[in-house]
Amino acid sequence: MKKNAHLVLALGMISVFALSATAFGVSDAFKNNIYNPGPLKPTDSVLKVKVGDYAPEFTLPAVSGGSISLSQYRGKKNVVLSFVPAAWTPVCSDQWPGYNIVRDLFDVNDAILLGITVDNIPTLFAWTRQMGALWFPVLSDFWPHGAVAERYGVLRSHGVSERALFVIDKNGIIRYIGVSDINTRPRLEVLVKELERLEK
Amino acid sequence: MQERERSRDMNVKRIAVALVTIAASVALLHTLALGRNLPPARGAVLPEINLMVPENAGHRDYLGLEGGTSFKIPQIKARAVIIEIFSMYCPYCQREAPEVNRLYSIIENNPSLRGRIKLIGIGAGNSRFEVEVFRKKYNVPFPLISDEDFSIHKCLGEVRTPYFFGVKINDDGTHQVFYSKLGEFGGAEAFLEQILQLSGLKEP
Numbered sequence: 001m002k003k004n005a006h007l008v009l010a011l012g013m014i015s016v017f018a019l020s021a022t023a024f025g026v027s028d029a030f031k032n033n034i035y036n037p038g039p040l041k042p043t044d045s046v047l048k049v050k051v052g053d054y055a056p057e058f059t060l061p062a063v064s065g066g067s068i069s070l071s072q073y074r075g076k077k078n079v080v081l082s083f084v085p086a087a088w089t090p091v092c093s094d095q096w097p098g099y100n101i102v103r104d105l106f107d108v109n110d111a112i113l114l115g116i117t118v119d120n121i122p123t124l125f126a127w128t129r130q131m132g133a134l135w136f137p138v139l140s141d142f143w144p145h146g147a148v149a150e151r152y153g154v155l156r157s158h159g160v161s162e163r164a165l166f167v168i169d170k171n172g173i174i175r176y177i178g179v180s181d182i183n184t185r186p187r188l189e190v191l192v193k194e195l196e197r198l199e200k
Numbered sequence: 201m202q203e204r205e206r207s208r209d210m211n212v213k214r215i216a217v218a219l220v221t222i223a224a225s226v227a228l229l230h231t232l233a234l235g236r237n238l239p240p241a242r243g244a245v246l247p248e249i250n251l252m253v254p255e256n257a258g259h260r261d262y263l264g265l266e267g268g269t270s271f272k273i274p275q276i277k278a279r280a281v282i283i284e285i286f287s288m289y290c291p292y293c294q295r296e297a298p299e300v301n302r303l304y305s306i307i308e309n310n311p312s313l314r315g316r317i318k319l320i321g322i323g324a325g326n327s328r329f330e331v332e333v334f335r336k337k338y339n340v341p342f343p344l345i346s347d348e349d350f351s352i353h354k355c356l357g358e359v360r361t362p363y364f365f366g367v368k369i370n371d372d373g374t375h376q377v378f379y380s381k382l383g384e385f386g387g388a389e390a391f392l393e394q395i396l397q398l399s400g401l402k403e404p
Contacts, residue, residue: 027290028360028383098289098330101337132291185289189329 029130030093037089042181045162048153051177055079055168058148060116060139063124068114068137074172078111078198080191081166083154087119087127091163091185096138097131098188106136109195110170114139118146118161154179167194239357239365240377242398246273246367247355251322251345259343263318273367274375278318280399282379285356285363286344287324288334293362296384297338303388304342316401320345324353324361368399 026034049056059069073079082099084092096115099106106113113136117124120142128138141148141161149161156162165186167176176194180186240246250270254260264277273281284300286293300319307313321344323331328346335344347353356365359382366379378398385391396402 026360027287027292028362029291094287094289094325097291097294098287100291101288101294102333130291132295185325187327187329188288188333189327192329 026090027094027097029097030088033088033130034090034093035088040182042183043162043179044156044158044182045154045179047177047179048151049166049174049177051174053174054172055081055166055174056148056151058151060141060148061121063121063128063138063140068139070114070168071172073112073170075170078109078170078195079168080106080111080113080195081152081164081168082113082115083149083152083161083164083166084115084117085156085160085163085182087117087123091183092117093127093130095163095185096128096134096136098185099136100131100134102188102192103135105192105195109198110200111167111195111198112136116141116148116161118142118149118155118159156182165191167191167198169198239359239363239380241380242377244377244380245375246365246377249273249352249355251320251352254343254345256343263320263343273320274369274373276318276320276369277315278369279316279401280318280378280395281367281369282317282319282395283365283367284319284321285324285353285359285361285365286321286334287361288326288330288337290361292384293334294338296362297334297340299385299388301338301340303385303392306388306392317395317399318342322347322352325350366395366399 055070057070059067061067070079082096084095086092099113115134115136115138117138118141119127121140124138124140128134146155146159146161149155152164152166154162154164163180163182163186165176165178165180166174169175175198178186178190250272253265253268253271254263263271265271265275273283282303288294304319307317307319319342321340321342323334323344323346325348326334326346327348331344331346334340353359356363362384363382364379364385365377367375368378369375378400379395
């Protein structure tokens with residue numbers, strides 16, 4: 001009985017270790033500058049919008065300068081909002097560089113991509129420079145802290161956002177919401193399929 | 201009194217056994233951690249990894265595979281195989297893609313190398329769709345294989361990308377890793393020279 005208890009203890013420790021070994025492939029572009037927070041609770045917020053709702057308006061500062069409002073695309077472009085949790089972390093650092101090589105998939109669907117995190121502009125500046133020249137705006141939802149993420153219902157309890165995608169049509173209506181497990185990157189094909197369903 | 205001493209001894213024994221168990225577990229975890237984090241080094245053999253046979257007939261011919269659904273690296277018909285662990289999400293892999301293509305062209309255009317050195321890419325955490333995006337974007341002429349669940353990436357030490365392995369395949373079917381390095385390789389000619397020297401395909 002006691003031997004079994006020790007075996008359970010040992011196996012338990014091994015299982016915890018194995019489960020915590022979340023695989024991710026970090027680009028060497030970030031060298032050893034990626035902070036790994038370890039596995040996190042997959043989701044940690046409650047959506048405040050749903051498909052069919054008008055997307056809440058916002059204006060946020062862009063890393064490239066100036067600010068961008070969601071409404072400036074109304075009647076002109078479909079919009080994809082890509083919230084990622086934090087700069088300099090494993091999965092986030094290998095998400096937007098992929099979007100950076102598929103501009104044609106956005107263009108053909110008359111869509112613009114807006115990348116958003118709750119980090120401040122200087123942090124986002126340094127981080128996104130490692131990704132090469134990005135074709136899409138990166139916006140800072142730093143102050144008031146995470147206000148836009150909060151309005152959409154994707155602000156986690158510790159102050160970072162979820163890993164979430166919102167597809168908004170030219171009329172400002174939300175057509176798709178994808179809140180991923182924060183520990184994994186959403187498949188590109190899912191987003192592309194949603195873009196292809198939009199009116200061009 | 202004797203009863204109390206016996207009970208104390210028993211408790212000491214229990215604590216000792218628990219400590220030994222914990223120590224053994226920690227040692228095992230440490231070994232597992234090391235095993236997982238180290239990519240196969242020069243002189244080592246690759247872990248058992250099964251790759252999906254490419255759907256593209258030209259790619260199957262290039263690798264010298266005859267049917268089946270999966271294959272192992274040593275089954276590739278070549279004297280040496282260069283494996284690139286890449287990701288469509290990796291800026292350096294994107295940046296180096298044209299140079300890796302050029303390496304392929306140099307090999308294929310040299311009659312003494314063509315058929316002896318083969319290239320293959322493994323897309324760490326990339327779905328087949330994502331691998332296909334990368335292939336089309338950069339017109340990659342050699343086979344790229346999806347490792348959607350990171351299982352191969354994990355076996356190969358969870359390396360950052362791009363990472364290059366050189367594997368020598370012997371006549372008896374055995375193999376050795378002769379190159380194992382993180383990061384962009386730089387110029388195709390210099391890299392190829394290094395591959396030829398280290399694999400023994402060219403005498404120093």
